[in-house]
Amino acid sequence: MSDDAAPVVDFWSPLRSTTQSRIGLGRTGDSLPTTRVLEFKAAHAAARDAVHVPLDSEILARRVEAVGIGAPVVVTSGASTRSEYLRRPDLGRRPADLRAIETSDQDIGFILAEGLSPRALMDHGEQLLAALVAVLGTTYSIAPPVIATNARVALGDHIAAAMGVQTAVVLIGERPGLSVADSVGIYLTHLPRVGRTDADRNCISNIHPPEGLGYEQAARVVAGLVAGARKLGRSGVDLKDTSRADQLASGEVLTLE
Numbered sequence: 001m002s003d004d005a006a007p008v009v010d011f012w013s014p015l016r017s018t019t020q021s022r023i024g025l026g027r028t029g030d031s032l033p034t035t036r037v038l039e040f041k042a043a044h045a046a047a048r049d050a051v052h053v054p055l056d057s058e059i060l061a062r063r064v065e066a067v068g069i070g071a072p073v074v075v076t077s078g079a080s081t082r083s084e085y086l087r088r089p090d091l092g093r094r095p096a097d098l099r100a101i102e103t104s105d106q107d108i109g110f111i112l113a114e115g116l117s118p119r120a121l122m123d124h125g126e127q128l129l130a131a132l133v134a135v136l137g138t139t140y141s142i143a144p145p146v147i148a149t150n151a152r153v154a155l156g157d158h159i160a161a162a163m164g165v166q167t168a169v170v171l172i173g174e175r176p177g178l179s180v181a182d183s184v185g186i187y188l189t190h191l192p193r194v195g196r197t198d199a200d201r202n203c204i205s206n207i208h209p210p211e212g213l214g215y216e217q218a219a220r221v222v223a224g225l226v227a228g229a230r231k232l233g234r235s236g237v238d239l240k241d242t243s244r245a246d247q248l249a250s251g252e253v254l255t256l257e
Contacts, residue, residue: 020179020211040178047176054082055118057147063126064112069133070144072112073100075159077150085150092152101162107140108226109165113151117173120182124208124215128171128184131215135223153187153201160192167226167235168192174205183208186222190229190239200236202229 012024025036032040057074064072078094079085085092110129114121133142143163148155153170160168170187177183185205189196202225206212221241228242229235 022178043178043181046181047178050117050119050173050176050181051086052082053118055114055121055149057149060112060122060125061147064129064145064147067126067130067133067145069110069137069142072145072147073102074147074149075100077148077152077155079150082150089152092150093154095155095158098158098162101146101159102144103162103164104143105164106143107165108136108167108169109143109160109163110145111148111151111156111159111168111170112145113148113153113155113170113172115151115153115172115185116175117182117184120173120176120184120208121171123182124184125171128186128207128215128218131219132169132222135216135219136226139223140226153198154196156187157189157192157194157196160189161194166191167229169222169226180206180208180212183212186218188222188225188229188235190226190233190235200234202235202239202241204241 015023026033061072061074075098076096078091078096079088112121112125143165146159153172156168156170168189172185174183174185184207185203188202189200204218204221207218224242225239228239232239
């Protein structure tokens with residue numbers, strides 16, 4: 001090959017900067033380049049760690065209390081260990097003991113659950129809660145928060161019923177993937193009670209700025225859903241998120257923040 005041969009242009013390079021997906025990985029012989037293999041192994045290890053590293057509830061409780069809506073109560077599900085939680089999803093949906101929760105009869109109750117990614121809750125829980133309180137606190141009364149360990153989404157129904165709130169907002173660590181290991185989801189249930197199904201909830205997912213949905217944008221979506229649920233009398237499949245349509249109608253620019 002001559003010295004003045006044209007350099008090889010990587011067609012995929014500009015596209016990779018727009019997505020976390022693994023695209024255009026290339027090849028070395030009949031396999032992937034070593035760099036891509038190591039990147040995959042690192043992402044897989046991060047996802048496994050996100051699931052298995054336990055939640056530090058004491059540190060999280062101090063951060064949550066600093067948001068200013070009261071000292072959180074820490075409860076756990078029927079799953080006594082992380083291993084049992086992963087093997088028995090049914091136990092994660094039932095409480096071990098809720099006697100520490102006081103009935104508050106407030107409009108909104110926040111439940112922070114580590115779900116399948118304790119790391120996500122540690123990384124984003126405090127900031128996301130603060131954004132939600134900033135948007136909702138001027139309109140609705142808010143109960144002291146609850147931190148739930150080894151928890152699935154449905155545990156929030158038991159907790160919210162014990163709290164006596166009209167609307168439960170569960171912040172929970174989402175299942176880690178090979179692109180994102182610290183994503184938080186929000187599940188909103190109006191008039192929560194034991195036995196509610198996923199059809200009775202609204203979900204806002206993929207909250208992990210700066211790549212995913214931002215805290216403030218997620219909070220605006222929740223505010224719209226809370227207002228809609230109170231007007232409709234229920235949440236779930238009959239309740240739609242109109243926040244994007246409202247922004248377009250007002251001429252606002254949609255961003256992920």
